Amino acid sequence: MSKAIRVTVWNEFRHEKDHESVRAVYPDGIHEAIGAYLRGQEFTVRTATLDEPEHGLTEAVLAETDVLIWWGHLAHGEVSDAIVDRVQGRVLNGMGLVVLHSGHFSKIFKRLMGTSCDLKWREANERERIWVVAPGHPIAEGLGEYFELPQEEMYGEYFDIPEPDALVFVSWFQGGEVFRSGCCYQRGQGKIFYFRPGHETHPTYYNPDVLRVIGNSVRWAAPSNNPPVSFGNRPNPLETLG
Amino acid sequence: MSKAIRVTVWNEFRHEKDHESVRAVYPDGIHEAIGAYLRGQEFTVRTATLDEPEHGLTEAVLAETDVLIWWGHLAHGEVSDAIVDRVQGRVLNGMGLVVLHSGHFSKIFKRLMGTSCDLKWREANERERIWVVAPGHPIAEGLGEYFELPQEEMYGEYFDIPEPDALVFVSWFQGGEVFRSGCCYQRGQGKIFYFRPGHETHPTYYNPDVLRVIGNSVRWAAPSNNPPVSFGNRPNPLETLG
Amino acid sequence: MSKAIRVTVWNEFRHEKDHESVRAVYPDGIHEAIGAYLRGQEFTVRTATLDEPEHGLTEAVLAETDVLIWWGHLAHGEVSDAIVDRVQGRVLNGMGLVVLHSGHFSKIFKRLMGTSCDLKWREANERERIWVVAPGHPIAEGLGEYFELPQEEMYGEYFDIPEPDALVFVSWFQGGEVFRSGCCYQRGQGKIFYFRPGHETHPTYYNPDVLRVIGNSVRWAAPSNNPPVSFGNRPNPLETLG
Amino acid sequence: MSKAIRVTVWNEFRHEKDHESVRAVYPDGIHEAIGAYLRGQEFTVRTATLDEPEHGLTEAVLAETDVLIWWGHLAHGEVSDAIVDRVQGRVLNGMGLVVLHSGHFSKIFKRLMGTSCDLKWREANERERIWVVAPGHPIAEGLGEYFELPQEEMYGEYFDIPEPDALVFVSWFQGGEVFRSGCCYQRGQGKIFYFRPGHETHPTYYNPDVLRVIGNSVRWAAPSNNPPVSFGNRPNPLETLG
Numbered sequence: 001m002s003k004a005i006r007v008t009v010w011n012e013f014r015h016e017k018d019h020e021s022v023r024a025v026y027p028d029g030i031h032e033a034i035g036a037y038l039r040g041q042e043f044t045v046r047t048a049t050l051d052e053p054e055h056g057l058t059e060a061v062l063a064e065t066d067v068l069i070w071w072g073h074l075a076h077g078e079v080s081d082a083i084v085d086r087v088q089g090r091v092l093n094g095m096g097l098v099v100l101h102s103g104h105f106s107k108i109f110k111r112l113m114g115t116s117c118d119l120k121w122r123e124a125n126e127r128e129r130i131w132v133v134a135p136g137h138p139i140a141e142g143l144g145e146y147f148e149l150p151q152e153e154m155y156g157e158y159f160d161i162p163e164p165d166a167l168v169f170v171s172w173f174q175g176g177e178v179f180r181s182g183c184c185y186q187r188g189q190g191k192i193f194y195f196r197p198g199h200e201t202h203p204t205y206y207n208p209d210v211l212r213v214i215g216n217s218v219r220w221a222a223p224s225n226n227p228p229v230s231f232g233n234r235p236n237p238l239e240t241l242g
Numbered sequence: 243m244s245k246a247i248r249v250t251v252w253n254e255f256r257h258e259k260d261h262e263s264v265r266a267v268y269p270d271g272i273h274e275a276i277g278a279y280l281r282g283q284e285f286t287v288r289t290a291t292l293d294e295p296e297h298g299l300t301e302a303v304l305a306e307t308d309v310l311i312w313w314g315h316l317a318h319g320e321v322s323d324a325i326v327d328r329v330q331g332r333v334l335n336g337m338g339l340v341v342l343h344s345g346h347f348s349k350i351f352k353r354l355m356g357t358s359c360d361l362k363w364r365e366a367n368e369r370e371r372i373w374v375v376a377p378g379h380p381i382a383e384g385l386g387e388y389f390e391l392p393q394e395e396m397y398g399e400y401f402d403i404p405e406p407d408a409l410v411f412v413s414w415f416q417g418g419e420v421f422r423s424g425c426c427y428q429r430g431q432g433k434i435f436y437f438r439p440g441h442e443t444h445p446t447y448y449n450p451d452v453l454r455v456i457g458n459s460v461r462w463a464a465p466s467n468n469p470p471v472s473f474g475n476r477p478n479p480l481e482t483l484g
Numbered sequence: 485m486s487k488a489i490r491v492t493v494w495n496e497f498r499h500e501k502d503h504e505s506v507r508a509v510y511p512d513g514i515h516e517a518i519g520a521y522l523r524g525q526e527f528t529v530r531t532a533t534l535d536e537p538e539h540g541l542t543e544a545v546l547a548e549t550d551v552l553i554w555w556g557h558l559a560h561g562e563v564s565d566a567i568v569d570r571v572q573g574r575v576l577n578g579m580g581l582v583v584l585h586s587g588h589f590s591k592i593f594k595r596l597m598g599t600s601c602d603l604k605w606r607e608a609n610e611r612e613r614i615w616v617v618a619p620g621h622p623i624a625e626g627l628g629e630y631f632e633l634p635q636e637e638m639y640g641e642y643f644d645i646p647e648p649d650a651l652v653f654v655s656w657f658q659g660g661e662v663f664r665s666g667c668c669y670q671r672g673q674g675k676i677f678y679f680r681p682g683h684e685t686h687p688t689y690y691n692p693d694v695l696r697v698i699g700n701s702v703r704w705a706a707p708s709n710n711p712p713v714s715f716g717n718r719p720n721p722l723e724t725l726g
Numbered sequence: 727m728s729k730a731i732r733v734t735v736w737n738e739f740r741h742e743k744d745h746e747s748v749r750a751v752y753p754d755g756i757h758e759a760i761g762a763y764l765r766g767q768e769f770t771v772r773t774a775t776l777d778e779p780e781h782g783l784t785e786a787v788l789a790e791t792d793v794l795i796w797w798g799h800l801a802h803g804e805v806s807d808a809i810v811d812r813v814q815g816r817v818l819n820g821m822g823l824v825v826l827h828s829g830h831f832s833k834i835f836k837r838l839m840g841t842s843c844d845l846k847w848r849e850a851n852e853r854e855r856i857w858v859v860a861p862g863h864p865i866a867e868g869l870g871e872y873f874e875l876p877q878e879e880m881y882g883e884y885f886d887i888p889e890p891d892a893l894v895f896v897s898w899f900q901g902g903e904v905f906r907s908g909c910c911y912q913r914g915q916g917k918i919f920y921f922r923p924g925h926e927t928h929p930t931y932y933n934p935d936v937l938r939v940i941g942n943s944v945r946w947a948a949p950s951n952n953p954p955v956s957f958g959n960r961p962n963p964l965e966t967l968g
């Protein structure tokens with residue numbers, strides 16, 4: 001427990017370069033806003049972005065990553081399948097994965113869910129109220145019964161995901177929709193958390209409750225110290241076959 | 243499949259006698275409104291109410307009941323523990339149970355859930371929009387993506403229930419809350435469905451979508467033709483102990 | 485309810501051609517053994533095999549298939565990705581999928597699970613006892629508390645699958661292992677059932693309990709009559725944004 | 727994280743007084759065997775037994791308990807309902823509960839599960855092999871792929887419990903049965919873990935793997951630092967009702 005959890009914050013990092021309105025909110029990129037918060041916690045933090053070699057996710061980086069955070073939107077298709085394979089392999093071997101907002105459509109999230117991960121959406125700067133429906137869950141630690149985001153993009157049901165192992169948050173939207181906003185999954189030895197908020201034109205990743213959830217989810221998704229699993233032929237039975 | 247599912251609609255049936263405003267909506271009682279719909283389907287229907295002997299739930303009645311529907315509110319405490327034991331036993335042996343609205347606080351639902359089943363509520367005649375979050379589930383059969391109730395009592399999270407085996411509906415309320423409105427559970431050989439809508443002063447149980455959900459849930463909760471389970475000492479092993 | 489469920493039994497159909505020992509057990513192929521049973525039930529049945537054009541799974545065939553049964557082993561890699569995409573799409577739109585035995589390593593099952601689907605195995609003609617751990621589940625209908633297969637291939641844990649939505653069977657093996665042998669999943673609008681038994685050198689698909697399970701799983705996995713789901717931009721809120 | 731988790735080990739403590747064969751194995755009681763291990767870990771440990779006033783579970787003791795461990799067998803009926811109410815209330819407010827072996831039939835476990843919690847059993851000193859089916863779960867931390875107990879009482883399926891939120895262990899028994907041996911539940915804000923082994927005539931609670939699981943389960947079940955939940959009337963909506 002004394003070793004710091006090693007977090008890699010991955011960001012597509014295109015909106016911030018191409019759109020003035022996004023750069024105004026996240027001048028150093030969404031990854032740096034999230035990273036700055038996590039560095040102020042007990043974590044060891046690095047960042048990685050799409051346009052780095054191997055998208056910044058080399059074997060070496062992933063080997064030293066306990067939890068990977070993922071934000072992407074415009075360029076899901078530019079993420080190479082080889083890197084998706086690599087990340088999936090690490091998750092199945094125990095690495096945690098926290099998928100944020102438009103990351104619902106990333107190759108890695110769709111790969112791990114097996115579904116389309118599609119949803120309804122609207123950009124209308126409306127109010128979102130995120131309700132805690134699992135108040136004993138570690139990811140809800142320190143939150144009140146709900147928290148509000150004054151302006152966010154709407155995501156609405158049906159959200160095409162497997163039924164979560166645990167559902168932590170449900171969002172209410174001013175325009176009339178609801179959304180399963182905090183969803184936990186186990187895949188292999190790895191834990192996955194999907195967290196809805198974070199449209200690039202809103203200062204969502206400066207909100208203290210949103211940041212608290214991200215920090216909590218990193219602690220929750222950090223690997224247990226479990227030995228690797230083995231598979232394959234077992235020619236010798238454990239018991240004598242009579 | 244050719245034998246009709248036998249439904250017993252149980253209603254506390256006090257509001258309708260004591261409150262003019264409720265009698266105006268349900269002159270023959272909530273059980274008769276629901277029963278009338280179900281009789282128009284392929285089901286065999288009877289009703290039972292609190293003030294009948296054994297609350298109308300004799301051993302004979304339960305033995306002939308495939309699915310029991312439960313509405314109660316004012317007088318949960320008047321339901322005898324012996325009848326609660328009996329109903330619980332039948333559920334564990336395969337009888338389906340559909341719990342409606344304020345039945346969340348009934349003895350039988352709390353008994354089967356193991357939790358307080360408490361929630362937040364408000365009577366303000368506000369709009370409820372019920373979203374389907376499991377569009378392939380048999381209980382959602384024939385529904386659109388959502389349906390609306392123009393005026394309902396609000397129920398809000400946190401709803402103190404076990405995480406459902408399947409979550410079928412989530413409600414949006416005009417006043418700002420959300421609620422897990424359609425929750426499936428297996429307990430023993432029996433299936434349980436909790437369905438939120440149905441405040442006694444609103445004509446909710448005449449709404450075609452609400453009635454469709456109730457009918458669907460009866461079909462879903464009907465027992466499979468599974469043999470009874472046995473328990474206890476098994477002195478003779480199935481394999482030779484070496 | 486009156487329309488027959490349309491089943492397509494898909495089989496790789498290579499072992500039966502190439503291995504005398506398999507042909508001796510399944511002279512017309514595993515698909516015909518399963519198909520013969522299903523034709524004796526209330527189903528409409530067709531078969532399809534790997535070496536047919538489009539593996540026998542054309543758009544037209546899938547459009548007329550309510551539940552697809554899948555057996556494969558030697559040649560998972562020869563199934564074209566385009567057909568896997570097509571089957572996945574149909575499952576998400578409601579088609580049921582029953583995956584048998586070595587189909588755990590098929591592209592379509594791995595695609596829908598998001599995990600490696602790996603396991604331990606041994607071919608030692610040992611006894612398997614399949615215990616019902618969900619005795620109220622429709623897939624266990626008509627079974628006793630367990631059933632036995634005198635000789636089967638062993639599959640052992642850890643089986644790298646997502647936690648099932650419902651676990652129906654657990655196998656005991658003579659050699660000392662256990663296995664989660666009957667696993668239910670919902671993906672999109674489609675239901676998926678994985679069922680373990682069925683090594684090609686054993687007459688497992690003539691066993692009445694195994695066949696009963698396959699028939700039950702087809703009934704369970706058949707699509708509800710749910711309308712298709714829609715996704716995408718919803719520029720017009722359902723409520724007035726204040 | 728720096729505050730020690732406070733564990734109370736509750737034991738019926740009758741077998742050890744009345745049966746020489748049990749006293750020979752656990753001279754100071756099962757609670758002291760488990761307590762000794764936990765005291766050697768990072769926990770703060772106390773014990774409580776049936777024949778103490780209020781069964782040793784006063785309001786004060788429970789208020790200072792983060793995780794309660796429960797072993798009982800002969801005298802479930804002597805546990806007062808008032809204490810069961812009190813323990814249930816604390817679990818719903820966040821206290822962890824680890825139920826061991828014959829505690830499956832305790833009032834508190836049946837209360838929280840809502841089912842009969844019945845099972846099959848045999849005392850034949852047979853071999854048990856406990857397989858890890860959730861190798862990334864914190865409760866499996868540090869274990870191999872399975873561990874063995876040379877002699878144990880058999881518990882067999884069907885075990886009448888709700889489908890676990892997570893299934894961590896499945897037991898293989900020499901006599902031919904299987905059992906879901908490690909079962910996780912969330913109830914209210916509290917986490918519950920049922921762990922099968924521990925018949926009173928076997929030295930199971932000296933086995934290093936069994937003790938490791940108990941320690942792991944205490945860490946897993948310890949409450950998050952979540953604020954209490956509130957319920958009841960909310961006359962003032964969060965949004966203006968139009």
